[in-house]
Amino acid sequence: MIPTHWFLILSAVLFSIGVCGVLTRKNGITIFMSIELMVNAVNLTFLAYARQFHQLHGLIFVFFVMAIAAAEAAVGLAIFISLFHHRETIDVDEANLMHW
């Protein structure tokens, strides 16, 4: 049996890699992919705790997180598409006007 804190450490590593991606990159899609990576790291934490205490609540929560992340991905990509239609670039530094 693999100790639970190993999974927590893996989750922490993935989460901070995601944080690094969000802070360092300018491409909007890459930032969005880093956010998905952070969400998955959190899913791993939930499942690690669910197995530690043999409770199903962690699993149900991960189920809902997956569904909501799917919805969020759809809407976020639609926002990027609309940004691209207006500004011809996906660089988030260029999205600096409140209204055009």
Added chain:
Amino acid sequence: MPFDATDITLSLLKVVVVLLALLNVTPIMVWVERRGSALIQDRPGPNRVGPLGLFQSFADALKFILKEDVIPAQAHKWLYTLAPMFGLLPALTTIAVIPWGLPFKLPVKHWFGRTFFAGNPIFDPIVADVNIGILLIFALASLGVYGIVTAGWASSNKYSLFGGIRASAQMISYELALTLAAVSTLLAAGSLRLTDIVWQQSQYFYLFNVVKLPAWNILSPAMWLSFIIFFVSAFAETNRLPFDFAEAEAELVAGYHTEYSSMKFALFFMSEYMAMAAMSCLIATLYLGGWDIPYWDEPQVWWASLLTMLFFTAKVVVLLLIFVWVRWTIPRLKYDILMRLGWKVFLPLAFVNIVIVAFFVAKHWI
């Protein structure tokens, strides 16, 4: 989990048998396709290489190996080379959870002065009998999109990109209808394991309390709709006519594999036929009763198991012949009609079908 040398050897044997069967599908299907299409189109077909053109596949394989391997200058080298391998993933892995024979007790044998199979372990002809059997198939089949879309993009060719995107949009649309249509068989069996689905179909049911029929899902009236949806979506999933926008000769040059030559093209070819075989095995398991021989309660001995394996192979062969038959009979659908069919016709029908089957199950008619 304690396992010993006997378990490992038997598992390796199963893996070898399944892989050999699947890898041999491609050359046989190539011959069947070319002779079958020739039969339908009233022409001889390949008949020069060996009797009845039986060694045509060897000639094709030799050609693919010896041809020059061209990589376009603008292509992304890594992804261009990896894309055909993505295509092989779904076919080779989904076959692992499909039961292809009756489980039987191994008799105790004494060879070379040692006792084997003490305790009569049960030999289960399925490579991996997991609890979530059919979900694994859907999961791995949904990864098949990546081979096509990566190949289309990495070729840096407009026609390849369009072919790749159209094909992957079609595949993910019909995956929904496929999954929802298969849910009705899961409702009838009450489990996600494919072995449970086959055991449920090896029983009998009485139509109108009179006729004793094997409980194959295709014979049950509630599942006819789901069988039609699943069967047609299987064509869309494997990119076979009438849904072959990935290749679409005369429209897109050759679609996503325009820029591929020799061995990489052969890998795409192989992955298409292997996916077809895997999908036929899945249809046989879900709807045609898997390895079950109708009207016979098979005893759990080795010769009955061999007969069930032959029956399963026969069912898969019939389905593959239907795949070839449909390809050369029905014209290709227009792309917007295809997408409309997938989203506006099959998806609502699949939902309606789930409601019908759930009603039947609640009333204990299934």
Added chain:
Amino acid sequence: MFEFAIFFFFAAVAVIFALVVVLHRNPVVGALALVASFFALAVMYVLLEAPFLAALQVIVYAGAIMVLFLFVIMLLNLQHKREEPTRPVQQFLGYTSSAAFLIGLIYYIVKYAAFTALPAGPFNSDARAIGMELFQSYIFPFEMVSILLLAAIVGALLLSARSVAR
């Protein structure tokens, strides 16, 4: 013994491909690397005795969400626009702060995470158990998520359609 080998191998795969996502300049390669990372995470979920969620992870994340990402990247033809490198100040601050965050997290996990032994017996996490729990205790969030998905579909359609009256 096998479990440890599988854990280390797939943990390494997940971390390496996550680094490729964050560091590679081509978003298509990043998206495919993220798919590989999600697949490795699905194996992690199997090690955590949740095979149903592992299959769901591959179906939903690797099989649907990432395909959506790839479509958007390819249809917007984003790979031909070279992304300008970030300003050195932002890079430095980004890397150092995320490294500090990681070190802090690992320190606190190793110091304070003291778990008792796992409960005996198997973890009943198959589809039947999840289904019972979902439709009994969590029925309200379940229905709400379906409405949320509907709202997301409508929102995505409205946002990505070019306005007709221009």
